[in-house]
Amino acid sequence: MSSVQMPRLSDSMETGKILRWLKKEGEDVxxxxxxxxxxxxxxxxxxEAYASGKLSKIVVPEGExxxxxxxxxxxxxxxxxxxxxxxxxVPQGQPQAAEPKEGSKxxxxxxPKAQATKPxxxxxxxxxxxxxxxxxxxxxxxxxxxxxxxxDRTEVGAAAQAALNVIRRPAEQxxxxxxxxxxxxxxxxxxxxxxxxxxxxxxxxGRITKEDVEAAAQQKAPPQAAVTPSAVGPTRETRQPxxxxxxxxxxxxxxxxxxxxxxxxxxxxxSAPHFYVTSEIAMDDAVRLRQMxxxxxxxxxxxxxxxxxxxxxxxxxxxxxxxxxxxADGRIERKRDINIGIAVGxxxxxxxxxxxxxxxxxxxxxxRESKQLIxxxxxxxxxxxxxxxxxxxxxxxxxxxxxxxTAIINPPDSGILAIGSIxxxxxxxxxxxxxxxxxRVTLSVDHRVFYGVTAAQFLQEVKxxxxxxxxxxx
Amino acid sequence: MAVLAMRxxxxxxxxxxMKRDESVFLLGEDIGLYDGSFKVTRGLMKEFGExxxxxxxxxxxxxxxxxxxxAMAGLRPVAEMMTVNFIMVAMDQVVNAAAHIRYMFGGGTKxxxxxxxxxxxxxxxxxxxxxxHENWFAHVPGLKVVAPGTPADAKGMLKAAxxxxxxxxxxxxxxTYAVKGEVPDGEHLVPLDKNDVKRxxxxxxxxxxxxxxxxxxxxxxxxxxxxISAEVxxxxxxxxxxxxxxxxxxxxxxxxxxVEEGWRSYxxxxxxxxxxxxxxxxxxxxxxxxxxxxxxxxxxxKRLEKIAFPGKADVIVTxxxxxxxx
Numbered sequence: 197m198s199s200v201q202m203p204r205l206s207d208s209m210e211t212g213k214i215l216r217w218l219k220k221e222g223e224d225v226x227x228x229x230x231x232x233x234x235x236x237x238x239x240x241x242x243x244e245a246y247a248s249g250k251l252s253k254i255v256v257p258e259g260e261x262x263x264x265x266x267x268x269x270x271x272x273x274x275x276x277x278x279x280x281x282x283x284x285x286v287p288q289g290q291p292q293a294a295e296p297k298e299g300s301k302x303x304x305x306x307x308p309k310a311q312a313t314k315p316x317x318x319x320x321x322x323x324x325x326x327x328x329x330x331x332x333x334x335x336x337x338x339x340x341x342x343x344x345x346x347x348d349r350t351e352v353g354a355a356a357q358a359a360l361n362v363i364r365r366p367a368e369q370x371x372x373x374x375x376x377x378x379x380x381x382x383x384x385x386x387x388x389x390x391x392x393x394x395x396x397x398x399x400x401x402g403r404i405t406k407e408d409v410e411a412a413a414q415q416k417a418p419p420q421a422a423v424t425p426s427a428v429g430p431t432r433e434t435r436q437p438x439x440x441x442x443x444x445x446x447x448x449x450x451x452x453x454x455x456x457x458x459x460x461x462x463x464x465x466x467s468a469p470h471f472y473v474t475s476e477i478a479m480d481d482a483v484r485l486r487q488m489x490x491x492x493x494x495x496x497x498x499x500x501x502x503x504x505x506x507x508x509x510x511x512x513x514x515x516x517x518x519x520x521x522x523x524a525d526g527r528i529e530r531k532r533d534i535n536i537g538i539a540v541g542x543x544x545x546x547x548x549x550x551x552x553x554x555x556x557x558x559x560x561x562x563x564r565e566s567k568q569l570i571x572x573x574x575x576x577x578x579x580x581x582x583x584x585x586x587x588x589x590x591x592x593x594x595x596x597x598x599x600x601x602t603a604i605i606n607p608p609d610s611g612i613l614a615i616g617s618i619x620x621x622x623x624x625x626x627x628x629x630x631x632x633x634x635x636r637v638t639l640s641v642d643h644r645v646f647y648g649v650t651a652a653q654f655l656q657e658v659k660x661x662x663x664x665x666x667x668x669x670x
Numbered sequence: 671m672a673v674l675a676m677r678x679x680x681x682x683x684x685x686x687x688m689k690r691d692e693s694v695f696l697l698g699e700d701i702g703l704y705d706g707s708f709k710v711t712r713g714l715m716k717e718f719g720e721x722x723x724x725x726x727x728x729x730x731x732x733x734x735x736x737x738x739x740x741a742m743a744g745l746r747p748v749a750e751m752m753t754v755n756f757i758m759v760a761m762d763q764v765v766n767a768a769a770h771i772r773y774m775f776g777g778g779t780k781x782x783x784x785x786x787x788x789x790x791x792x793x794x795x796x797x798x799x800x801x802x803h804e805n806w807f808a809h810v811p812g813l814k815v816v817a818p819g820t821p822a823d824a825k826g827m828l829k830a831a832x833x834x835x836x837x838x839x840x841x842x843x844x845x846t847y848a849v850k851g852e853v854p855d856g857e858h859l860v861p862l863d864k865n866d867v868k869r870x871x872x873x874x875x876x877x878x879x880x881x882x883x884x885x886x887x888x889x890x891x892x893x894x895x896x897x898i899s900a901e902v903x904x905x906x907x908x909x910x911x912x913x914x915x916x917x918x919x920x921x922x923x924x925x926x927x928x929v930e931e932g933w934r935s936y937x938x939x940x941x942x943x944x945x946x947x948x949x950x951x952x953x954x955x956x957x958x959x960x961x962x963x964x965x966x967x968x969x970x971x972k973r974l975e976k977i978a979f980p981g982k983a984d985v986i987v988t989x990x991x992x993x994x995x996x
Contacts, residue, residue, distance in 0.1 A: 349976060349977070349981050349982075349983050351977075351983065352983060352984060352987045353964075353976070353977035353978070353979070353980065353981060353983065353984050354963075354964030354966075354977050354978055355961050355962060355963060355964060355977075355978070355979060355980035355981070355984040356961055356980070356983075356984030356985070356987050356988045358934060358960070358962075358965075359927070359959035359960055359961050359984075359988045359991075360959075360987070360988060360991050362957050362959060362960075363956065363957065363959055363988070363991045363992055364991065378924075378954060378955040378956060379951050379952050379953070379954045379955075380924050380952060380953050380954055380955050381955065383952045398994060399955070399956065399994050400956070400991060400992070400994050403956070405955050405956070405994070406924055406955045
């Protein structure tokens with residue numbers, strides 16, 4: 197049993213009028229035979245049966261009208277197999293476009309009649325009826341389906357085949373040993389020091405994907421407790437003195453990341469002419485401020501001396517664009533963003549996660565974000581972005597009881613500030629010797645980018661901010 | 671905010687702009703007495719009269735030529751090409767005249783013209799009446815090309831197009847006129863040069879415009895059921911092409927599918943893919959997958975036609991393949 201529905205015969209049609217049933221109730225109908233003549237707002241059109249069987253019931257008699265999609269007759273299933281159901285064969289085709297175009301382009305309204313003798317046309321006409329019904333349903337419900345009902349095609353069409361061929365293209369033979377690695381996987385492998393030769397690709401065609409590299413990086417270095425800038429006192433295993441032949445050398449292979457760090461530092465040291473400026477900063481007020489701050493906030497929001505230094509440096513950089521710059525092949529690039537790299541020493545590597553737009557962040561934010569950054573880096577879970585975009589860097593060995601030291605500039609920066617320990621010292625204040633807290637910082641400068649006076653003035657500004665630390669809280 | 675079909679949202683835009691500005695007028699085949707082949711101009715001739723809604727002869731080159739002349743003389747014509755298939759006889763007017771005149775006169779004249787025209791296939795209209803030509807126009811400096819996929823964008827972009835001083839190709843789709851959606855009342859303008867994210871996701875980016883936006887949204891909803899989170903970027907602004915949302919999205923998901931109703935070769939997806947390779951190469955985890963019509967003149971045969979045009983299933987299968995899940 198299948199229903200005959202009022203088809204949509206033109207785009208503007210809303211109801212159709214039954215002019216004439218061409219078959220009587222009880223008569224046999226063959227698929228494709230003319231069944232009923234319908235008047236739309238534009239033309240009178242013969243509609244063919246799209247199923248074979250007995251015309252068991254005429255629902256809408258001659259002379260009456262029905263809206264698009266309404267059941268106008270039923271055909272019983274004695275003859276050829278009828279379509280499973282109306283909705284199961286919803287086609288993509290939508291008849292509405294055809295009719296008005298034909299008509300308005302000057303074609304005769306009899307065109308559909310002329311086609312009616314061709315068997316293909318019957319099928320098309322029948323499909324249109326089904327499509328019309330689905331379209332009506334979509335119209336009524338306002339569904340987001342433009343195309344005469346849900347897209348029921350589940351097999352892949354030609355449209356996707358070409359894309360699939362690209363995705364699944366096997367490695368070419370002459371590629372030989374060449375591994376297939378996605379661009380992002382290659383970049384991450386370099387950053388995490390993952391040896392791609394040891395990674396099995398799981399992507400289409402055996403390509404090594406981002407996920408594969410991340411998994412390899414995780415395995416390579418499981419999260420381990422390591423020093424953080426605010427932690428105190430590293431512990432090292434003491435090697436037991438054992439008798440061994442002299443002259444033995446332990447060869448340590450570098451990870452790819454270590455190799456990259458080595459190369460970049462050498463490049464920086466040997467191509468950027470470094471000079472150094474050291475200054476001693478009175479940290480009494482900064483230490484007091486930190487204490488007061490941490491008493492006022494939750495323990496999880498506590499700030500470190502390093503956070504104060506980051507903030508002071510970032511604020512100073514806003515006044516010294518010539519310091520927040522890079523040497524770029526004979527030119528100087530001044531950066532608008534102030535992104536501070538924070539050097540973090542791990543047992544097996546040196547990394548410099550980047551705190552973005554530090555000048556615009558509050559101390560609390562700086563503390564929270566740098567804590568997260570460092571934790572992510574230690575756990576090998578840092579995103580590529582975490583290591584990119586530095587414009588100035590800080591290296592802090594203050595927790596290791598260091599008076600002062602010099603650091604190698606971290607490219608593409610043109611300056612790095614090396615932070616020593618805060619020491620209790622006897623200082624002269626107003627002609628009196630009093631106890632004071634002093635910290636020595638040393639600025640390494642790429643002499644191609646800026647010069648001694650600027651370096652000194654920049655350090656003065658950092659010093660001023662740390663000595664009047666309320667400016668860091670504002 | 672009313673729920674309107676695409677055709678009614680377009681109608682509202684035309685009516686509002688004609689009321690707002692007397693220099694706006696419409697011309698095209700059967701747009702007046704017959705209310706337009708797709709009923710977009712319904713009631714406008716009755717409301718604004720025959721001087722502002724012109725029924726023209728079946729002569730596309732004359733329609734566009736007249737509109738260009740009127741635009742240069744200070745009016746704001748909105749020409750309707752019954753379908754994009756018919757504009758091919760008027761390509762000389764569109765490219766050599768509309769797109770280039772302002773440049774060739776050194777800015778001494780302008781062509782504030784809108785050409786509205788639907789493309790798209792899948793209606794069993796045969797090879798000659800199933801084209802999607804937006805890439806042809808998007809290739810030409812001097813034209814602006816937009817192809818909205820929601821009623822709200824259709825209204826806002828058509829109003830913006832009418833107010834723009836450049837020739838704008840406003841590409842509609844025969845298969846979306848009945849699609850309904852919420853449309854802001856009254857003054858609602860959508861910039862012609864901004865694309866946007868229509869659905870947020872993390873695993874894969876799908877770029878699509880016009881009717882394929884709806885297909886993409888639908889595929890994304892299905893993919894979600896299978897635990898794949900797809901982000902859909904609407905590429906409604908094709909020229910100038912706003913890549914920012916797509917690039918940002920690819921940097922997040924590392925995988926991109928482009929979907930268009932036209933052929934892949936030299937298509938919209940080809941341009942998007944090239945830009946992504948230029949601007950986000952290091953973020954890609956797989957080659958960009960382009961979905962488009964089969965590289966054949968559109969078949970009339972129903973079943974062949976069905977597999978020749980992109981559908982939801984193509985997007986779903988491609989997404990899974992990109993993620994290595996099938």
